[in-house]
Structures are given as C-alpha cells and as structure tokens.
Amino acid sequence: MAGLVLDQVRKSFGRTEVLRGIDLDVAPGEMVVVVGASGCGKSTLLRLVAGLEQPSSGRIMLDGEDITARDPAARDIAMVFQHYALYPHMSVFDNMAYGLKVRRLPRAEIAARVEEAAQMLHISPLLGRKPRELSGGQRQRVAIGRAVVRKPRLFLFDEPLSSLDARLRTSMRAEIKRLQRRLGVTSLYVTHDQHEAMSLGDRILVLNEGRPAQLGPPMEIYARPADTAVAELIGDPPMNLLPGWLDANGRVRLETGDAGNGRSVLVGIRPEDVAGGRPDGDGLALGFTPDTVEPMGAEVLLVGRLETGAAFSVRTLPASFALGSRLDFHCPAQRLHLFDPGSGQRIGPAGPAAR
Amino acid sequence: MTGADLRARLRGNLVAGNLVAHAVLLMGTALFLLPIWLVFVGSTLDSGAINRGDIGLLPRLEGLAIYPRLLSPAPGGVPVWRMLALSFAMALAIAAGKIAVSLLSAYAVAFFRFPGRMLCFWLLFITLMLPVEVRIIPTFAVVADFGMVNTFAGLVLPLTASATATLLFRQAFVLVPDELVEAARMDGAGPWRFLRDVLIPLSRTNMAALFVILFVYGWNQYLWPLVVATDPRLDTITVGIVRMIGPESRTAWNEVMATAILAMLPPTLVVLAMLRWFVKGLTESER
Numbered sequence: 001m002a003g004l005v006l007d008q009v010r011k012s013f014g015r016t017e018v019l020r021g022i023d024l025d026v027a028p029g030e031m032v033v034v035v036g037a038s039g040c041g042k043s044t045l046l047r048l049v050a051g052l053e054q055p056s057s058g059r060i061m062l063d064g065e066d067i068t069a070r071d072p073a074a075r076d077i078a079m080v081f082q083h084y085a086l087y088p089h090m091s092v093f094d095n096m097a098y099g100l101k102v103r104r105l106p107r108a109e110i111a112a113r114v115e116e117a118a119q120m121l122h123i124s125p126l127l128g129r130k131p132r133e134l135s136g137g138q139r140q141r142v143a144i145g146r147a148v149v150r151k152p153r154l155f156l157f158d159e160p161l162s163s164l165d166a167r168l169r170t171s172m173r174a175e176i177k178r179l180q181r182r183l184g185v186t187s188l189y190v191t192h193d194q195h196e197a198m199s200l201g202d203r204i205l206v207l208n209e210g211r212p213a214q215l216g217p218p219m220e221i222y223a224r225p226a227d228t229a230v231a232e233l234i235g236d237p238p239m240n241l242l243p244g245w246l247d248a249n250g251r252v253r254l255e256t257g258d259a260g261n262g263r264s265v266l267v268g269i270r271p272e273d274v275a276g277g278r279p280d281g282d283g284l285a286l287g288f289t290p291d292t293v294e295p296m297g298a299e300v301l302l303v304g305r306l307e308t309g310a311a312f313s314v315r316t317l318p319a320s321f322a323l324g325s326r327l328d329f330h331c332p333a334q335r336l337h338l339f340d341p342g343s344g345q346r347i348g349p350a351g352p353a354a355r
Numbered sequence: 356m357t358g359a360d361l362r363a364r365l366r367g368n369l370v371a372g373n374l375v376a377h378a379v380l381l382m383g384t385a386l387f388l389l390p391i392w393l394v395f396v397g398s399t400l401d402s403g404a405i406n407r408g409d410i411g412l413l414p415r416l417e418g419l420a421i422y423p424r425l426l427s428p429a430p431g432g433v434p435v436w437r438m439l440a441l442s443f444a445m446a447l448a449i450a451a452g453k454i455a456v457s458l459l460s461a462y463a464v465a466f467f468r469f470p471g472r473m474l475c476f477w478l479l480f481i482t483l484m485l486p487v488e489v490r491i492i493p494t495f496a497v498v499a500d501f502g503m504v505n506t507f508a509g510l511v512l513p514l515t516a517s518a519t520a521t522l523l524f525r526q527a528f529v530l531v532p533d534e535l536v537e538a539a540r541m542d543g544a545g546p547w548r549f550l551r552d553v554l555i556p557l558s559r560t561n562m563a564a565l566f567v568i569l570f571v572y573g574w575n576q577y578l579w580p581l582v583v584a585t586d587p588r589l590d591t592i593t594v595g596i597v598r599m600i601g602p603e604s605r606t607a608w609n610e611v612m613a614t615a616i617l618a619m620l621p622p623t624l625v626v627l628a629m630l631r632w633f634v635k636g637l638t639e640s641e642r
Contacts, residue, residue, distance in 0.1 A: 073543035099542035
C-alpha cells in the first residue's frame with residue numbers, strides 16, 4: 001500500500017480529545033483537502049502527519065513505512081506554513097537551500113534544484129532578496145519553493161493562502177494545483193475555506209469536532225452532504241436548513257405544527273436550487289419574503305424569511321424584486337436534502353416525494 | 356487660516372521647540388563633560404598646583420607630555436599600558452562570557468521542556484537580586500577553593516553569569532514564531548544547528564547592544580578585582596588608579612588624572628564603534 005495512510009489516529013491534549021479516530025487513505029499523487037470549522041482538529045491532524053506532534057494512539061504510514069514515531073526531519077515530508085515561516089535573515093536562495101544544506105547535498109545539486117524550483121514559481125529574480133523585501137504572495141511562493149526543492153514524498157499545506165488577499169488567493173490556488181499535478185507529489189492540504197477545498201482537492205475530508213464527517217470528491221460532497229455540518233460548511237452561501245416533516249404520503253412539509261403520523265426532519269435547500277414561481281408537480285412551494293438583496297455580480301442573493309418564519313436565502317438571476325412582499329418560489333423535489341433533526345445525519349437525497 | 360499660514364506657524368513652533376530642545380541638550384552635555392574636562396586640565400598641571408586647589412579651565416599644553424610618559428613602558432614607572440590591557444581583556448572576557456552563558460541558558464529556558472524549567476527560570480530571576488557585592492564572601496570562598504585567587508580566570512569567571520542578559524535573550528526568543536521553529540525542524544535542523552543558523556543570526560543586534568553594556572560593566576569592575584587579585588601584575592586600571600593615590604601630599608595627582616583620562620578611552624571607543632548596532636539592537640527587531 002503506497003501513499004499516506006492514517007489508521008485510527010487519535011490525539012488528546014490533556015483531557016480534551018481533539019482527534020477522535022481518523023482513518024484516511026491518500027493515494028500516491030493525490031491531493032486531499034482537509035476542511036472544517038476552526039477548532040475541528042484539522043491543523044492538529046496535519047501536525048501529526050508532519051511529526052510536530054505525536055498521536056495519542058493510531059498509526060501513520062507513508063509509502064508502506066510506519067512513520068508514527070519518526071522525527072519530522074526523517075519523514076521525507078515538506079510543509080508550507082500559514083505565515084510562510086521564512087528565515088528572516090536568509091536570502092530567498094538560502095531559505096530554499098537550507099533544508100538541503102542540512103541534509104548535506106552537494107553544492108551544485110542544491111543550486112540546480114533551487115534554480116529549477118525558482119523558475120517553476122517565477123521567483124528567479126528574487127533569489128538574492130531577503131524575505132522582508134518581498135510581498136505576501138512572493139513570500140508564499142518562496143515557502144512553496146522551499147518545500148518543492150526537497151523533492152519530498154509528501155507535501156503538507158497548512159492554510160497557506162489564508163494570509164493573502166482574495167485575488168491573490170484565487171491565482172495562487174490555481175498555481176498550487178498546477179504545481180501539485182505537475183510534480184505528482186502526494187499532498188495533504190488543510191483549509192477552513194470551502195472554495196479552496198472544492199477547487200483544490202481531488203478528494204475532500206470534512207472534519208467536524210475531531211471526527212471525519214465525510215470523505216469524497218468535491219462534487220459528491222456538494223451533491224450529497226453526509227450530515228448537516230457538512231451541508232452548512234460546503235457551499236457558499238450555505239445551505240438553508242429548515243425544520244419540517246414527512247407526512248403520511250411521504251411528502252415534505254415545511255408547515256409547523258403537528259407532524260401527525262409523519263416523521264420530523266430537517267429540510268436542506270441550497271440557495272441556488274430555488275426557482276421562481278409555483279411548483280409544477282411535486283416540488284416544494286416556498287412563500288418567501290426577501291428583505292435584502294446582495295448583488296454578487298452574475299447573480300444576486302436574496303435574504304429574508306419564509307412564511308413559516310424561518311430565515312432563508314435564494315440565489316437567483318438579477319431582476320427587480322419587490323422587497324418586503326411575498327414572492328412565490330419553489331424547489332424541485334429531487335433537489336431537497338433531508339436530515340435527521342436529532343443526529344444531523346442525512347436521510348436521503350430527497351424524501352419519497354421525489355418519486 | 357490657509358494651509359500655508361498653518362504650515363508657517365507650525366514651522367515657527369518647530370524652530371522654537373528645537374531651540375529649547377537644543378538648549379536643554381547643551382546644558383546636559385556641559386553637565387556631563389565639565390568634570391571630565393577638569394580631570395583633563397588637572398592632568399596637564401603639576402601635582403603641586405592640584406594640591407593647592409589651583410585648577411583653572413585651560414590645560415597647560417607642555418603638561419601633555421605626561422601622556423607619552425605614562426604610556427611608555429619605563430621600568431619602575433606606573434604600568435598603565437599593562438593595566439589598560441588587563442582591563443580590556445577582562446572586560447572583553449566578561450562581556451563575551453556573559454553573552455555565551457546567557458544565550459545558552461535563555462535558549463534552554465525558552466525552547467525546551469524539561470523538569471524544573473520554571474524553577475530554573477525563577478532561580479535565574481532571583482540572582483538579579485544578588486550582584487557580586489552582596490555575595491562577595493561566599494564567591495571568594497568558592498574561587499579560593501578552586502585555586503583561582505590571583506588568576507585571570509578568577510577575575511573573570513564569577514562575573515560571567517548574567518540574569519539580565521538571560522532575561523533579555525529569553526524575551527527575544529519567546530517572540531520567535533513557533534512556525535519558524537517548526538520549519539527548521541522540518542528542514543532537519545537539530546537544536547544546535549537551529550541555535551547557530553537561526554537564533555544567533557536573529558539575535559545579532561541584541562548581542563551587539565548587550566556587548567556594549569556588558570563591556571562597560573566589566574571595565575568598571577572595582578570591588579571584585581580588588582578582592583580576588585592581590586598580585587600587582589593583575590591590577591586592573593580601576594584598581595590601579597586607586598593604588599596610585601597615596602598619602603595626600605605625596606600623590607602625583609596629575610598622573611592619577613591622566614590615568615583616569617586614559618581609562619575612559621577604551622570603553623568610549625567601544626561604545627562609539629558599536630553605536631549604530633547598539634541603537635539598532637535596542638530599537639528594532641529583525642522579525
């Protein structure tokens with residue numbers, strides 16, 4: 001078995017259990033993005049793989065070798081840090097070369113590797129500068145370069161783009177993806193940004209309170225979130241979650257009141273799955289009163305309340321909307337997501353009403 | 356009021372403010388320089404004039420000959436050269452020793468988890484309250500037991516620990532981001548390499564500032580050299596000056612003052628040479 005394998009990895013700090021049994025299998029050359037709200041344990045997971053922390057129990061394997069107890073330097077892993085972590089007194093060249101110097105590579109080899117990585121990252125003209133003379137984006141390129149020259153078996157990224165401005169983040173995101181594909185190095189990438197997770201990951205691991213909530217390709221996670229935590233995290237703006245019930249005929253109802261012999265559920269509706277007008281057939285009718293319009297460019301986000309009083313948002317094409325008055329929207333039955341109100345687990349992509 | 360008016364008025368205020376500031380500065384400078392000037396003037400007079408209290412504000416130029424005379428290694432004369440050299444060596448060794456010791460202890464306290472870490476830190480902290488003057492008898496006993504009385508090592512070693520420098524380094528080290536430490540670990544740098552390749556280069560300005568302070572501290576040591584070194588060959592310049600002062604009428608005051616002037620030069624030169632680094636070390640950080 002090659003690639004990175006985590007086997008029931010747990011980590012506690014004192015009495016706080018931060019990671020509660022993580023299993024993960026990253027194929028060689030694959031990029032898995034770990035995403036979750038802050039405090040979900042995603043950074044701890046990365047630090048365990050890096051060797052900066054020791055797991056309380058469980059095993060970490062890389063390319064078939066058990067590296068759980070190994071020193072970080074002996075794991076053949078390179079890491080890109082959130083705040084770049086460049087050595088402030090060293091030139092860009094020395095920053096990238098340092099790990100190789102420590103490993104006593106021949107000088108010519110070091111120079112060749114640094115030049116190659118610098119070219120790849122378009123920082124060749126900067127090699128003589130000090131980190132403080134660089135912009136944030138350039139610093140992050142150097143930090144990535146420092147990981148690249150090591151030619152490691154595994155890349156770790158710890159929210160590398162979170163200190164960059166939004167525009168730079170988008171372009172660096174594409175660049176990291178290109179680079180990772182080109183080098184074919186197995187990668188684990190941690191972020192709290194679902195855009196980043198969606199666009200970068202071959203697969204996404206969603207962590208929730210130290211447990212793996214869902215693992216799968218981005219579009220699958222988007223299409224079939226395993227529970228309410230995933231549903232709220234993946235997708236922007238987040239999915240609407242409304243209390244409702246399945247009536248005796250298996251139709252989804254939002255109306256409050258007695259569920260009768262039906263089953264109470266949480267109904268998930270993505271803002272972009274909502275269309276104007278009354279439903280034809282078995283869609284779910286939504287009487288919606290918008291009170292705010294947020295222009296998003298190609299689309300607008302309407303924020304307001306449903307007839308039931310629940311907060312709701314709709315993403316739709318721009319038009320003139322009468323704020324404060326009730327409008328008819330609907331969601332096709334096959335686009336409804338149903339969750340158990342107790343456990344938050346997914347019940348179905350849609351209720352029996354989808355038939 | 357137009358912008359130009361305002362600017363002119365501000366400039367006027369600025370000029371007035373500058374004048375006041377300069378007046379204060381000049382007064383302060385005079386206050387500090389006057390005694391030194393008097394010592395210099397005294398060094399050029401004959402010793403009788405000083406005994407009579409007959410010092411003016413102008414030096415006697417032919418009296419300047421006393422400087423070459425003091426510095427020439429004449430047999431039987433005052434070995435000023437020797438004392439200056441010894442003081443210089445001692446101050447250098449104390450400053451270097453203090454920096455080396457406190458750098459390592461600060462490194463240990465700031466970066467390593469070991470049992471009794473906080474105890475060590477507080478013990479270090481407490482030694483701030485125990486300068487040599489307070490512990491001179493036990494310190495002398497220890498140095499004597501090591502057989503280091505009347506040796507250069509005995510002069511220097513008891514002064515090479517410094518809680519102040521340790522605390523300063525510790526504060527600087529605590530500010531080093533964890534990520535940087537982790538990056539070095541991932542790069543494969545062990546503790547010694549991290550100290551050598553990252554921490555020491557990052558602390559260069561701190562070290563320079565500390566060096567200046569500690570050199571002057573070492574140079575000014577009086578009590579300890581007086582106690583531990585009775586051999587005249589181990590007289591530092593501070594001890595030597597005092598030894599030159601005999602009974603009132605037989606003291607060559609002009610020689611004492613000239614030696615005092617000479618004694619002021621090396622630390623002054625060190626401060627001037629390191630001034631740029633000194634200010635940098637106190638005001639800016641590399642991070």
